[in-house]
Amino acid sequence: MSFGHRAGTGVAGGLAALVVPVLAVPLLVSALAVFVQAPLASSRDTGDDPRAVELLRQSASSAERVSYSGTQYVSTWSALAKSAAATSAVVQVRHEAGGSTEISLHDRQTAILDGRTATRWLAGDGPADLLLGAYTVRLAGEDQVAGRHTDVVEARRQDGSVAARLWIDRETALPLRREAFDDDGYPLSASAFVEVNIGTSGHCCKTGAGTAVDEVDTFDTDESMLRWNDIAELRDEGWHCPGEIADGMVLYEARQVGDAIQLSYSDGVMTVSVFEQVGWLDPEKLEGYQTADYGDGVVYTRPGPPARLMWSSGDRVITVVAEAPLDVVGDLLDALPPEPAAQPQEDKDGFLDRIGRGAGRVGSWLNPFD
Amino acid sequence: MKHLDERISDLVDDRLEHDERDRALVHLTVCAQCREAVELERDAKNALRSLPDAQPSERLVQKLLLLAEPGEPLPPPAADSHPAPVAAWRPRDTRPVAGPKFGRGPERSPRRVRVVRVAALGMCTTGAMLVLLASLGGPSDSPDTPEAPVSVVPPLEEFTEEHARSTGVLPFAEPAPFLVTPSATVGDGW
Structure with missing residues (x-):
């Protein structure tokens, strides 16, 4: 246009x-x-x-x-x-x-x-x-x-x-x-x-020619949008999905974006989006990022704007896009502490790791209460 | 004629030729020294023949049997058999059949061999167990097995666009996320 x-x-x-x-x-x-x-x-x-x-x-x-x-x-x-x-x-x-x-x-x-x-x-x-x-x-x-x-x-x-x-x-x-x-x-x-x-919107937006656009109710059409009961199920499955990440920064929207869950927070003025993905960050695949130590862990950053931060916490990768003071993100970092830089995949799937997993699997077979 | 010297034993053992024997006997008639030496040799031989059969100890027999290695083990002697007299016994050929003899010292005992075999069997069993556990612990394609966490590279630009979309519903938030584009101007602010 x-x-x-x-x-x-x-x-x-x-x-x-x-x-x-x-x-x-x-x-x-x-x-x-x-x-x-x-x-x-x-x-x-x-x-x-x-x-x-x-x-x-x-x-x-x-x-x-x-x-x-x-x-x-x-x-x-x-x-x-x-x-x-x-x-x-x-x-x-x-x-x-x-x-x-x-x-x-x-x-x-x-x-x-x-x-x-x-x-x-x-x-x-x-x-x-x-x-x-x-x-x-x-x-x-x-x-x-x-x-x-x-x-x-x-x-x-x-x-x-x-x-x-x-x-x-x-x-x-x-x-x-x-x-x-x-x-x-x-x-x-x-x-x-x-x-x-x-009083004039020009040729806006999807319908053009100044035709007023009816309210688009996408509740039933946009399946990616998540409701509170969906969020409760996600929490049961191990997703974090905090309802509030700092004083006044409350969850106002959640949706599924590919294999990630996007959680949008705002206090009306500042905005923060938190993306959760299953997995771990491979440092060898991250180029162009700055690193910062936080506790015992590592946070990968791009200053932006907007400021973007990534880290691994548990078996989730957390990505934050923030247009807010960084102390807001600090609360989130405390709640989901970053982990140290992950070892390469070969180390994670080494012979000893596989033996451990195999022993665990055999143990689960023998456990009558499992 | 010279003294008999080394021919004394042959004479006593009756291993001389006929002519040689006659000459030796003629010499004995005139040489008292050789005659005395022949008498001593005959006495010694008779003394040895009169000795009883020697009974070697069981330990000695086992040690001697081990000297037969390498090769198939010798059958143990029968309980009721009598050991061969020492004079009739001959050691077997203990030379190796072929190749170097690693660790084949004469000090190897059946107990040590048994220990080595048990240890080797244990190591093989343990190795097989570890390989089995490692194979069980490998990636599984079974749908009911939870997948191991994978490495993730977050699509940062896509996430930034999604952030911009979500903030668009807020009346008091800036449309600033849309400025995340390479063509946006960068200056010293307002």
């Missing part, structure tokens, strides 16, 4: 829409980053601001009611490397009310995201409740984003540090700008619309 072929926009306008954000937005946001630093931990907020709570609830459901399209500038930093370098891109976003969201990157890569109605939501509460359960929210002021009036809502941790800022459109409650920070003020991600058209 092309940037220059959005409904109502000519080729020249499309180029301008691409060039202007690329040049202007980094300057604009750099200035904002200089003057609006993430406040460090200073005080413990006593409670949620009711106006902020109401705005967040409206915003969480705004995508159900509002179609929009626009140009968004997105940056992300590595929580693992914590360097100043960011990965940034301008993306085109198109969304149908109550339907899917299409994100085009560099005029060639397109991703279509189903709405929350298309997933088996496991968290009980909605996304706004996740955020309200993990953070204290308050109204921090007002601002302009893409020429529209917005209210700024801050989500703070218990230590008072800012976890996220949200710029919520006063008219539609759409979140037009977002920033997320580590507990020491290190930025994790940021995005902002530099141009947004409310």
Whole structure:
């Protein structure tokens, strides 16, 4: 899909829409980053601001009611490397009310995201409740984003540090700008619309020609989605499937991806995906990874962003994709401690190992209670 | 005529030719020294013939029988048989049939041979047991046998895309995972 072929926009306008954000937005946001630093931990907020709570609830459901399209500038930093370098891109976003969201990157890569109605939501509460359960929210002021009036809502941790800022459109409650920070003020991600058209989604998404997309109920069609009873069975079979990996980071979605189980966790702002596979990591087959010692074990990492970590625990291989502070992953590492680097397969299937397994098998034959 | 010297024994044993014997007897008539030597030889021979048969000990017989190796073992002597007189006994040929004689010392006893054989049998049995256990412990194609854990290389890019898909349902999360692409620009941030 092309940037220059959005409904109502000519080729020249499309180029301008691409060039202007690329040049202007980094300057604009750099200035904002200089003057609006993430406040460090200073005080413990006593409670949620009711106006902020109401705005967040409206915003969480705004995508159900509002179609929009626009140009968004997105940056992300590595929580693992914590360097100043960011990965940034301008993306085109198109969304149908109550339907899917299409994100085009560099005029060639397109991703279509189903709405929350298309997933088996496991968290009980909605996304706004996740955020309200993990953070204290308050109204921090007002601002302009893409020429529209917005209210700024801050989500703070218990230590008072800012976890996220949200710029919520006063008219539609759409979140037009977002920033997320580590507990020491290190930025994790940021995005902002530099141009947004409310009420039009262009040629979005799967049905095209501006036709509204009905809510796609994939509960019965997407067999990969897992429910709580499926997760209970998996736990009985030896899969870990923790319901929560850190304070406030709760399991909101689980699905089967090939031979892996994907477990998605969020506190409403930060996200972590945990993949479990049966087996063990063979160091000889892992290239391009950094290694770090954790306890007696080894963790293989790629700084990203997003930060990615792998390790063996028991007879499972754990892979984590994290857009969250690393202390969140630390809790998971403590719960599923990494093991030392595995020996080559030949050693694991050596003559003595086979003799041991054979003796065990004979013993099981002779055991009348087995 | 010279003295008889070494021919004394032949004369006593009657192993001389006729002419030689006559000459020796003529010499004895004139030589007292040789006559005395012949008398001594005859006395010694008569003394030996008058001795009873020697009875070798059982241990000596067993040791001597072992000297017959290598080769098929000799049958044990019959309980009621009498051992051969020492004068009639001749050792068997103890030279090996062929090849070097490794570990075939004369000190080898039946008990030691038995110990060696038992040890060898035990080692063979133990080895066979270990091979059997190792074969049982090998990979099994039986469907009811749980498979051994396999080495895994997580498909990291696929997992990252799945992470991006799952975060797309969250209104307050960034669409940042979609930036994981080689063409995404890397800068110093905003």
